[in-house]
Amino acid sequence: MESAKEEFDDKIKIIFLPFVSTSHIIPMVDIARVFAVHGVDVTIIASPVAASLFQSSVDRDSSRGRSIRTHVVKFPAAEVGLPDGVETFNADTAPDMIAKIAKGLQLLEKEIDKLFEELEADCIVTDMFYPWTANAAARLGIPRLILLVGSYLAHSALHSVKTYGPHKDIESDHTNDKFALPGLPHHLEMTRLQLPDWLRKPNGYTYLMETIRDSERRSYGAVFDSFYELEGEYQDHYKKAMGTKSWSLGPVSMWVNQDAADKAARGHAKVEQRGKEQEEEYGWLKWLNSKPESSVLYVSFGSMSKFPSSQLFEIAQALEDSGHDFMWVVKKKDDEDGTFLEEFEKRVKASNKGYLIWGWAPQLLILENPAIGGIVTHCGWNTIMESVNAGLAMVTWPMFAEQFFNEKLLVDVLKIGVAVGVKEWRKWQEFGEEVVKKDKIVNAIGLLMGDGEESVEMRRRARELSDAAKRAIEVGGSSHNNVLDLIQELKSLKLDRANRN
Numbered sequence: 262m263e264s265a266k267e268e269f270d271d272k273i274k275i276i277f278l279p280f281v282s283t284s285h286i287i288p289m290v291d292i293a294r295v296f297a298v299h300g301v302d303v304t305i306i307a308s309p310v311a312a313s314l315f316q317s318s319v320d321r322d323s324s325r326g327r328s329i330r331t332h333v334v335k336f337p338a339a340e341v342g343l344p345d346g347v348e349t350f351n352a353d354t355a356p357d358m359i360a361k362i363a364k365g366l367q368l369l370e371k372e373i374d375k376l377f378e379e380l381e382a383d384c385i386v387t388d389m390f391y392p393w394t395a396n397a398a399a400r401l402g403i404p405r406l407i408l409l410v411g412s413y414l415a416h417s418a419l420h421s422v423k424t425y426g427p428h429k430d431i432e433s434d435h436t437n438d439k440f441a442l443p444g445l446p447h448h449l450e451m452t453r454l455q456l457p458d459w460l461r462k463p464n465g466y467t468y469l470m471e472t473i474r475d476s477e478r479r480s481y482g483a484v485f486d487s488f489y490e491l492e493g494e495y496q497d498h499y500k501k502a503m504g505t506k507s508w509s510l511g512p513v514s515m516w517v518n519q520d521a522a523d524k525a526a527r528g529h530a531k532v533e534q535r536g537k538e539q540e541e542e543y544g545w546l547k548w549l550n551s552k553p554e555s556s557v558l559y560v561s562f563g564s565m566s567k568f569p570s571s572q573l574f575e576i577a578q579a580l581e582d583s584g585h586d587f588m589w590v591v592k593k594k595d596d597e598d599g600t601f602l603e604e605f606e607k608r609v610k611a612s613n614k615g616y617l618i619w620g621w622a623p624q625l626l627i628l629e630n631p632a633i634g635g636i637v638t639h640c641g642w643n644t645i646m647e648s649v650n651a652g653l654a655m656v657t658w659p660m661f662a663e664q665f666f667n668e669k670l671l672v673d674v675l676k677i678g679v680a681v682g683v684k685e686w687r688k689w690q691e692f693g694e695e696v697v698k699k700d701k702i703v704n705a706i707g708l709l710m711g712d713g714e715e716s717v718e719m720r721r722r723a724r725e726l727s728d729a730a731k732r733a734i735e736v737g738g739s740s741h742n743n744v745l746d747l748i749q750e751l752k753s754l755k756l757d758r759a760n761r762n
């Protein structure tokens with residue numbers, strides 16, 4: 262025994278396997294980089310397109326002396342009838358490609374499973390959408406940590422709905438009747454229509470989510486990009502309800518993306534490494550820098566969503582009517598008739614009231630600009646964490662996935678969000694029926710950016726949370742301690758394995 266310990270190399274190797282959508286890749290890669298900062302040997306497995314979204318950060322970390330690399334596996338596009346290069350989910354993914362991408366991922370399972378063994382992983386950290394990796398880890402006798410994207414509140418709420426079925430007491434989707442989410446630390450209410458469709462009524466996705474739930478229980482534990490001071494009650498609740506271990510490690514983005522090059526390149530292949538001076542040339546930055554502190558509203562709906570023209574009209578009118586300067590991230594193909602957004606852009610450019618960003622915005626850099634005073638968000642968890650980091654209150658406009666639960670955290674628990682009042686959950690690749698009217702948007706923006714006591718208090722709370730976020734990742738902070746504890750635990754497990762063999 263003693264000699265095994267003497268020879269024991271306690272550096273641990275962790276393999277990270279991100280899912281193939283931007284908002285799942287981003288936190289997984291940031292978590293991997295946090296581990297590399299703390300002396301862990303890190304390999305991230307990804308297909309070429311997924312890897313292109315983060316390779317520059319990995320290269321920079323590697324040149325900073327960290328033990329981190331990407332292992333690229335070829336995506337079997339031809340075998341599943343996809344054109345070359347289509348291997349990730351984003352706003353452009355056509356509905357008929359979804360099943361094909363899923364099939365391609367399935368074909369890769371054997372190869373990745375073998376890699377876990379060949380690369381001698383001491384632990385795997387894999388996305389929730391790879392439930393099969395729980396079995397792979399069990400076979401190898403190593404721990405699997407599952408990355409659950411979203412808030413602890415959202416995953417606690419999911420558990421509550423699955424366990425107690427409170428929505429079943431409501432007779433039909435088409436009512437405004439609310440039900441409470443049983444067993445949670447706060448009294449939180451929703452309507453049936455705000456629940457994901459697969460929770461309301463079983464469909465193909467329900468089975469996948471059940472499999473994920475099962476693998477969550479069979480994993481060594483779950484990691485979240487969250488922090489204790491943000492939603493500690495829900496972190497405790499989640500662990501108790503699931504009976505599993507869990508660590509909050511965030512805000513991971515703030516932790517590893519400290520310089521401008523990391524911030525600018527994050528999550529997007531086409532943005533090259535650039536220094537601060539070069540950034541000054543960018544129009545968006547010049548425009549923001551010309552605006553007073555906290556005066557600009559940032560409007561973004563994430564990497565996956567899209568709107569019909571009818572909704573774009575309402576947003577555009579609301580932004581003009583709100584009286585606040587704004588920066589709005591729009592997608593080329595949002596503009597169905599091809600002219601509306603361009604005309605709008607010309608108008609707001611002339612009045613100097615607004616700035617449109619087409620396609621991909623360097624969101625981390627924008628949110629930290631002192632001119633930004635608030636954000637309209639679809640409640641994607643990454644955007645929420647980034648806004649909290651930046652100390653910004655939010656107008657909440659949830660759409661799909663677990664976003665309606667995240668809205669509850671912002672509006673009802675933390676009280677740093679103003680609900681625009683969305684009534685209906687929809688699939689990410691569909692428009693849904695609902696069009697949120699201009700007046701509701703103007704009202705919510707008014708509360709977010711206004712001078713009334715409620716607004717001022719809300720923004721103060723948001724700034725306090727930003728301070729708490731910074732403390733969480735400092736030495737002695739909650740997330741910092743969690744990372745060190747988790748690494749220590751993984752080292753002990755490695756030693757146990759070494760002693761057993």
Ligand code: UDP
Pocket residue numbers: 283284285287527528561562563564565566590620621622623624625639640641642643644645647
């Ligand atoms: N993002 C960005 N620029 C964009 C759109 C998105 O940098 O134009 C980033 C954003 O900072 C966040 C992620 O992409 O980190 C989106 O994740 P989120 O969970 O907010 O939403 P989703 O894309 O899943 O809807």
